[in-house]
Amino acid sequence: xxxxxxxxxxxxxxxxxxxxxxxxxxRPAPPVGPALGQYRLNLMAFCKDFNARTQxxxxxxxxxxxxTAFKDNTFEFTVKSPSVTWYLKKAAxxxxxxxxxxxxxxxxxxxxxIYEIAxxxxxxxxxxxxxxxxxxxxxxxxANTMGIKVxxxxx
Amino acid sequence: xxxxxxxKHLTILTSSYGFCTLSSRFIHPSLTTLFNNINPKTQPLIxxxxxxxxxxxxxxxxxxxxxxxxxxxLSVRIRCPKDIADVFSEALMCFGATSTTVDEDxxxxxxxxxxxxxxxxxxxxxxxxxSQAADSVGLKMIPSYEVKTGEHYDWIKKTQExxxxxxxxxGLWIVPEWKTPPDxxxxxxxxxxGLAFGTGEHPTTRLCLLLLQRLIKGGERFLDYGTGSGILAxxxxxxxxSFSVGIDIDPLAITSAxxxxxxxDIGLENFQLRLVSSxxxxxSTDEHKDIQKQTSFEAVAESEHETYDVIVxxxxxxxxxxxxxDIVSHARPGxxxxxxxxxxxxxxxxxxxxxxxxxxxxxxxxxxWACLSGTKKLTGN
Numbered sequence: 001x002x003x004x005x006x007x008x009x010x011x012x013x014x015x016x017x018x019x020x021x022x023x024x025x026x027r028p029a030p031p032v033g034p035a036l037g038q039y040r041l042n043l044m045a046f047c048k049d050f051n052a053r054t055q056x057x058x059x060x061x062x063x064x065x066x067x068t069a070f071k072d073n074t075f076e077f078t079v080k081s082p083s084v085t086w087y088l089k090k091a092a093x094x095x096x097x098x099x100x101x102x103x104x105x106x107x108x109x110x111x112x113x114i115y116e117i118a119x120x121x122x123x124x125x126x127x128x129x130x131x132x133x134x135x136x137x138x139x140x141x142x143a144n145t146m147g148i149k150v151x152x153x154x155x
Numbered sequence: 156x157x158x159x160x161x162x163k164h165l166t167i168l169t170s171s172y173g174f175c176t177l178s179s180r181f182i183h184p185s186l187t188t189l190f191n192n193i194n195p196k197t198q199p200l201i202x203x204x205x206x207x208x209x210x211x212x213x214x215x216x217x218x219x220x221x222x223x224x225x226x227x228x229l230s231v232r233i234r235c236p237k238d239i240a241d242v243f244s245e246a247l248m249c250f251g252a253t254s255t256t257v258d259e260d261x262x263x264x265x266x267x268x269x270x271x272x273x274x275x276x277x278x279x280x281x282x283x284x285x286s287q288a289a290d291s292v293g294l295k296m297i298p299s300y301e302v303k304t305g306e307h308y309d310w311i312k313k314t315q316e317x318x319x320x321x322x323x324x325x326g327l328w329i330v331p332e333w334k335t336p337p338d339x340x341x342x343x344x345x346x347x348x349g350l351a352f353g354t355g356e357h358p359t360t361r362l363c364l365l366l367l368q369r370l371i372k373g374g375e376r377f378l379d380y381g382t383g384s385g386i387l388a389x390x391x392x393x394x395x396x397s398f399s400v401g402i403d404i405d406p407l408a409i410t411s412a413x414x415x416x417x418x419x420d421i422g423l424e425n426f427q428l429r430l431v432s433s434x435x436x437x438x439s440t441d442e443h444k445d446i447q448k449q450t451s452f453e454a455v456a457e458s459e460h461e462t463y464d465v466i467v468x469x470x471x472x473x474x475x476x477x478x479x480x481d482i483v484s485h486a487r488p489g490x491x492x493x494x495x496x497x498x499x500x501x502x503x504x505x506x507x508x509x510x511x512x513x514x515x516x517x518x519x520x521x522x523x524w525a526c527l528s529g530t531k532k533l534t535g536n
Contacts, residue, residue: 018244019254024473030228030305031253034274037310038256044352048359048471052498052524055472064248083249 011070014039023054023061039069046075053079062086081124084142087117098147106147114139114150228253229275233285233300237269239292244271246288251279274305321355323364329355329386332418342393345418346384351403351411353384353469359495362519362526363387363469370491370528371396375464378402378485381474381496382428385412387467389419392426396465402429467493472501476508483512486531495526502527 017035026032026047036043046067054063067077089095091113098106118135121127127135140150235243244255256272275281281302289297318331322341330336331354332347346354353360367387371377373395379388382401385408392399401412409430416426463485468475475482475494486492492513497505502518502525510516513529520526 015256015258017254017256018248020248024471030276031274034228034230034305034310035254035256038272042354042356044354045357048352048357048496051471052496052501055501059473085249 011072011074014069014071017067017069019065019067020062021050021065022059023057023063024051024059026050036067040073041069041075046077050077050079078125081120084117084121084139085146087120088143088146088148091117092148101145101147104147105149108149108151109143110151110153227277228305229277229279229281229302230305231273231275231281231300231302233271233273233298234268235271235298237267239294240269240271243288243292246291247273247284250287251275251284318354323355323361324368327364344386344389344393346386346415347411347418351384351405351408353386355386358521358524359469359526360386362521362524363467363493363495364390366493366526366528367391367394367467370465376462378463378466380466380468380482381470382412383408385415385428387469388412388426389415389421391465392421398425400427400429402431404431406430462487463490465491469495471496472504475505479508479512483531488531488533490531491528492531493526493528495524497525498523499525
């Protein structure tokens with residue numbers, strides 16, 4: 001909960017911008033440029049900041065960023081790790097999920113993959129209060145909607 | 156010989172990686188943006204400025220394999236009910252939008268609708284994407300939207316407007332090209348950053364400039380590793396260095412730096428810029444081979460190993476780690492070396508990597524950013 005002081009000094013928000021940017025690869029070109037330029041935000045500062053903070057991810061992993069632009073041309077942003085579907089596709093080595101999830105199985109993954117993905121996701125800001133088990137369950141749920149089967153051990 | 160004109164507020168280039176000289180061309184009679192010849196061995200830039208109406212902006216790349224820096228994009232304005240705006244924007248991102256922007260509505264109007272502006276790459280099928288997103292969110296009908304092709308000069312012009320003169324430290328100002336210096340007697344560095352990094356406002360630039368003030372006593376040879384807009388190389392000359400070299404892997408940066416050098420009346424006899432290929436240390440990367448510049452750093456700088464008195468590298472953590480040996484190899488023993496572009500939490504990692512190479516390591520910080528400085532070890536290597 002924000003304190004009273006925070007509420008009183010909260011700057012007026014101009015817009016909320018969502019973007020997908022490859023890790024370490026923010027440049028003042030589209031998609032970053034037009035979206036942030038509209039609100040006169042300092043593109044270079046964002047790019048440098050974003051690149052520095054995503055150094056620990058593999059280059060070109062698509063990170064989802066949410067930027068809050070304030071009316072005084074300043075901004076704050078939070079970086080989230082890539083979506084679960086992206087991780088699942090990478091782990092399975094497939095381009096897209098199954099065309100008929102529930103009926104056609106696209107590929108299988110073992111619980112170890114799910115565990116690894118859950119560990120990465122746990123460092124995401126909105127997952128931190130969830131137990132590893134519940135994160136795993138939600139990943140398995142996503143896998144099911146993509147037609148990816150999860151088995152205990154891969155042969 | 157073609158004249159070199161500058162677009163008054165902006166030097167935009169479509170980056171043609173792999174060309175070491177960009178030829179000037181007239182794309183269309185009403186679009187007159189010219190490219191400079193960036194071969195540093197030939198003449199210096201002629202700083203004639205040509206003011207063009209901003210509606211004649213610039214050009215499209217005819218080179219097929221290069222960047223999407225100025226490729227057109229689609230900008231879509233969608234109206235949807237307020238309460239699902241967030242979820243709907245997330246859904247749009249999943250289905251192909253590259254970005255979505257939701258404006259904050261201060262004056263609560265009676266309608267409960269809000270506008271989402273979304274940007275799509277030109278090749279994307281907007282109708283399909285929106286209907287899929289609406290489906291996944293549970294909207295019964297597809298929201299109304301309008302599509303238009305985005306113009307690049309809009310956002311570029313807006314970012315340019317946001318630069319003001321900034322005082323880095325007492326007596327040192329960084330002034331954008333189109334503003335007048337507030338203090339004419341101070342050391343003023345005039346910049347047109349274009350699309351390269353280095354306006355002087357960022358904490359890392361500031362840290363590096365303060366470091367330079369301490370290290371440069373007069374007459375040194377300076378190397379700016381990852382020069383961006385050339386701000387550090389120019390600052391070194393203004394502080395008294397005798398010779399400044401800036402290197403970068405981005406052709407836009409080199410052009411920007413050339414332009415900025417001209418703005419500060421710096422000639423080629425003590426200022427040079429080089430474009431280097433980015434795979435000097437990892438020859439196994441294949442993806443960028445066809446767009447790499449041929450000149451590799453080793454070939455150019457063979458005679459220049461161990462000749463610089465001061466080196467500053469303001470890049471990012473990973474390049475700093477990978478290129479540590481290369482960066483330090485250009486310094487003479489005992490030279491001052493500065494490293495920045497790192498967050499405070501990344502400092503231990505850098506210290507680990509550089510402690511076998513540098514003595515007297517010290518760290519300075521502004522906000523979350525840090526700058527490491529040291530001197531090259533006198534023995535060994």
